[in-house]
Every structure is written in structure tokens, then in C-alpha cells.
Amino acid sequence: MFTTQLFESQSLLLDPYDPEKDATMEAGFTRRWNYIWGSLLYSESHPLSSFQVKKKREEQLKRCAESRDSFLFAIRLREDERFIGVVELPWVSWSNRLAWMKVLIGEESLEVKYLREAARMGLRYAFEELDMALVASSTGEFQPQVLHTLQSLGMQVCVRQRQMVYFQSRYWDRLVVGISQSDWQTNNWED
Amino acid sequence: MDVDLLTGNLVRLLAIDVEQDPRLLSEWDRDSEFQRLLNSESAARYNPKQVREFLEKEIDSMHFYMIQRLEDDRKIGLIDLNGFDWVSRNAWVGIGIGERDFWGKGYGTDAMKVLLRYAFTVLNLQRVTLNVFDFNQRGYASYKKCGFREEGRLPGALVKAGKRCDLIFMGILRSDWEELQPTTNEKE
Structure with missing residues (x-):
């Protein structure tokens, strides 16, 4: 009946975020300015400790569960289930059917390889x-890629x-940047 | 130097009174057009206790001001600065005139000018940002008058009264604002 797997793509998985396991890895990613600036973890961009990331993500997951107006996924490589970043819908406005999306990959080389695939899954x-x-x-504008x-x-x-x-x-x-559902469907952004 | 930077030609901005003002804010929300002009989310009703709890929760992270008429000290609206980014020195502004009788009479424009003067000369911000909806032509014109420039719009981002409308983004830089200020000679 359904031919699309929402949480799997060729190389990636959209998985539940696990603060116990993923926060340590993500804390390392926050040394990269592009990552911490793009994330909504702190208003000022600076590297975070595992403790800080875990605390923030646990609070966020609680909000996601309670309000149902935001979503957080861990991005993992299918081959070894390594955590490489997050897809977030930090604000979903149900009355307007409008969502904001953030896709963050922790390492530049992985970003080059997987950002498009992850963003496509988020969309x-x-x-x-x-x-x-x-x-x-x-x-x-400092992130042309x-x-x-x-x-x-x-x-x-x-x-x-x-x-x-x-x-x-x-x-x-x-x-x-933005895209409407009709543009998404018309162009059928299947690879 | 004792200068009242929070008073304009028509209005002054007052710190919010969390005891008294929630009742007024709750009453203004009865006018659904007011809410639709002000909020991107669905219009709703909140009692004064709920409004007070919201203000008490946010008061340390936002600057809330009531807009008071100079003529008779009546409180007619609110204006706030929120979403401060102290590294990039940006903040977002929201404004609403709750008393319908005072729409289109220059009170909002005067309040915004007062707030911008405060934002640039006291808070040392580099820019101030806002959103306005495409059907709010009076608001849009007022913001242009204050020096805001349109920086783009998300087409069909919001639903109001069953119709999709654009979410417009506007911003004013300190340099934009400075250009609009009268020179010393002009003041004399």
C-alpha cells in the first residue's frame, strides 16, 4: 500500500534522538561553528559540553512529546548506525500548515556527502x-554549500x-528559503 | 543628563504592570481583528490570570511596554522587543494598538519611533526586525515610515480567515535609522 519508507533512504536513517548516546557525539560537533550557529541549542554560538547538549536535547524531547509542535530526529548512517547530525522541525504551526526545518551534519566531509539526502528526508x-x-x-550567506x-x-x-x-x-x-507542497509534488523531488 | 527617551510626540512607553495590565490585554483580545493583525497563530482567548502568567514567565527575556497616550494617559496598546541576539545585536519587535478608536492616527508609528530610538541609542542594537502580514497595509505603511525596509516574503505562509497570505519580513539597520534622523542644523 505504501511504497515510501519515511525514515530510511539510500544511506541514512531518521532515528529517535538518544540523549544518553548521541549527546557526547553532538557535543563534539558543536566545535564546528556552522553546526552550533545553525542549531538552536544556545543563543550564543560556543562549543558545548556533553552535559549541556544532553540537558538541552532532553528538554527539547519533552517539549516535542508534550506539545506536538516540534520534531527532532537523529541522522544515522545505515551502514553502521553512526550518529552524524540532526533533522529538526523546531516549529510546526498546525493552523497555518507551516513548518521550519533545520538539517545539521556534524562534519564537513559528511555534510558534502549527506546533507541533500537528509534534507530531502526532512522535506x-x-x-x-x-x-x-x-x-x-x-x-x-557564509554557508553557500x-x-x-x-x-x-x-x-x-x-x-x-x-x-x-x-x-x-x-x-x-x-x-x-521556502518550498510549497505543490512545488514539492509538481517537481516530484525523487532522485 | 536626564532625558526621557521613552516619550514621543503622541505617546510614552511604560514598563508593563503585571498586576493591572493583563486585564486590559485580555480585553483587547476580544477583538479578533486585532489578534489577526498581531499574531501569526490562531486567534484565541486568555483570561487575565493566563496573561499575567505569560508575562511573568517571559518578562526577563523580553522588553514589554504599554503604549500610553500623552493627551489623557490612557493605555492604548503594547510594544515589545524579543528574541535578542546580543552577538549580532539584533532584536525582533512586535506592536499592537488594542483600542480600535486609535487605529490609523499615528500612535503606533510614534511608539515605534520611540522604541527604535531606544533600541539604537541605549541598547546599542545594530538592527531591528519584524514580521507583518500582507493584508496589514496600515501596519506596513507605518513601518516604512519608521525606516523599515521589506527584505522579502514567504508566499502563502499563513492562513487568516480561510485565506492564505504572505508573511513579510522587514528590517531596519542602525545606518538606515541614522540617515532618517534630523541633523543638528535641521533641529534648530
């Missing part, structure tokens, strides 16, 4: 399971917030 979940009308995401990947999935730059992010002694623009 598929938001559209095909949650029936969102629009999914939006944001990135900084992330922007390029999101655009390759059909997301379009809708907003350019001037000088919204301070990093390495200068201000950068923050970009908001």
Missing part, C-alpha cells in the same frame, strides 16, 4: 506525513535579512 516527512503547505528554512543544497531540492530564497549575523568580524545576511 518528505513534513509534506507527505505532516501535510504541511509550506516548509521554510534559514541559512547564512548549504544554500546550494537546499536550492537543489527546490527551495527558493524568499527573504534576505541584511546584516543579521555577526561572525568573524563582519556582518552577514541571513537567508530564508
Whole structure:
């Protein structure tokens, strides 16, 4: 009846986030500025300890379970189930059928290889399971590879917030990208 | 130097009174158009106790102000700064005039100008950001008047009264704001 596996792709699994196991690994990822900036773990971007990540993620999982207006998945490699990052829908507005999405991969080499596949799974979940009308995401102009990947999935730059992010002694623009369900379906973003 | 930076030509901004103001805020929400102009989420009703609990929870992370008319000291709306990013020196602003009789008379624009002066000259922010919905043409025009620029829109992001509408993003940089300030000669 259903031919699509929502939580599996060619190389990746969308798995439950396990604070006991994953927080230590993720704490290491927060040394990478692109990761910690993109994450919603802390308002200021700085490397976090395992204790901090575990505490934040446990709070987030509690909110996810109670409110049902946010979702958090661990991204794992199918071959060895190694934790490599997260897919988050930090805010789902049911009345507007609008979701925000964040996809974070902990290492640059893995990001090059798997960001698109992971983002595609996040979009598929938001559209095909949650029936969102629009999914939006944001990135900084200092992350052209992330922007390029999101655009390759059909997301379009809708907003350019001037000088919204301070990093390495200068201000950068923050970009908001979005894709509607009809665009997702029309273009049938199957690889 | 004793300068009242929180007073404009028509209004002053007052710290919120968590004992008294929740009743007023709860009453304003009875006007669903007010709520639809203000909130991206569905309109709802909250009693004064719920409003007070919300304010008490958020008061350390947000700056809430009531907008008070200079003419008769009547409180007519609210304005807040939230989502502070002290590294990038950005904050988001939200504003609503709860008393319908005072819509379109310049009170919101005056309150926003006062808040921007405070944001740039006291809080040392680099930019202030807001969202407005595409059907809120009065709000959009007011923000433009204050110096905000449209930076894009998410098409069809929200549903209001059964219709999809765009979520507009606007921002003002400190440099935008400074350009609009009268020079010393103009002031004289």
C-alpha cells in the first residue's frame, strides 16, 4: 500500500534522538561553528559540553512529546548506525500548515556527502506525513554549500535579512528559503 | 543628563504592570481583528490570570511596554522587543494598538519611533526586525515610515480567515535609522 519508507533512504536513517548516546557525539560537533550557529541549542554560538547538549536535547524531547509542535530526529548512517547530525522541525504551526526545518551534519566531509539526502528526508516527512503547505528554512550567506543544497531540492530564497549575523568580524545576511507542497509534488523531488 | 527617551510626540512607553495590565490585554483580545493583525497563530482567548502568567514567565527575556497616550494617559496598546541576539545585536519587535478608536492616527508609528530610538541609542542594537502580514497595509505603511525596509516574503505562509497570505519580513539597520534622523542644523 505504501511504497515510501519515511525514515530510511539510500544511506541514512531518521532515528529517535538518544540523549544518553548521541549527546557526547553532538557535543563534539558543536566545535564546528556552522553546526552550533545553525542549531538552536544556545543563543550564543560556543562549543558545548556533553552535559549541556544532553540537558538541552532532553528538554527539547519533552517539549516535542508534550506539545506536538516540534520534531527532532537523529541522522544515522545505515551502514553502521553512526550518529552524524540532526533533522529538526523546531516549529510546526498546525493552523497555518507551516513548518521550519533545520538539517545539521556534524562534519564537513559528511555534510558534502549527506546533507541533500537528509534534507530531502526532512522535506518528505513534513509534506507527505505532516501535510504541511509550506516548509521554510534559514541559512547564512557564509554557508553557500548549504544554500546550494537546499536550492537543489527546490527551495527558493524568499527573504534576505541584511546584516543579521555577526561572525568573524563582519556582518552577514541571513537567508530564508521556502518550498510549497505543490512545488514539492509538481517537481516530484525523487532522485 | 536626564532625558526621557521613552516619550514621543503622541505617546510614552511604560514598563508593563503585571498586576493591572493583563486585564486590559485580555480585553483587547476580544477583538479578533486585532489578534489577526498581531499574531501569526490562531486567534484565541486568555483570561487575565493566563496573561499575567505569560508575562511573568517571559518578562526577563523580553522588553514589554504599554503604549500610553500623552493627551489623557490612557493605555492604548503594547510594544515589545524579543528574541535578542546580543552577538549580532539584533532584536525582533512586535506592536499592537488594542483600542480600535486609535487605529490609523499615528500612535503606533510614534511608539515605534520611540522604541527604535531606544533600541539604537541605549541598547546599542545594530538592527531591528519584524514580521507583518500582507493584508496589514496600515501596519506596513507605518513601518516604512519608521525606516523599515521589506527584505522579502514567504508566499502563502499563513492562513487568516480561510485565506492564505504572505508573511513579510522587514528590517531596519542602525545606518538606515541614522540617515532618517534630523541633523543638528535641521533641529534648530
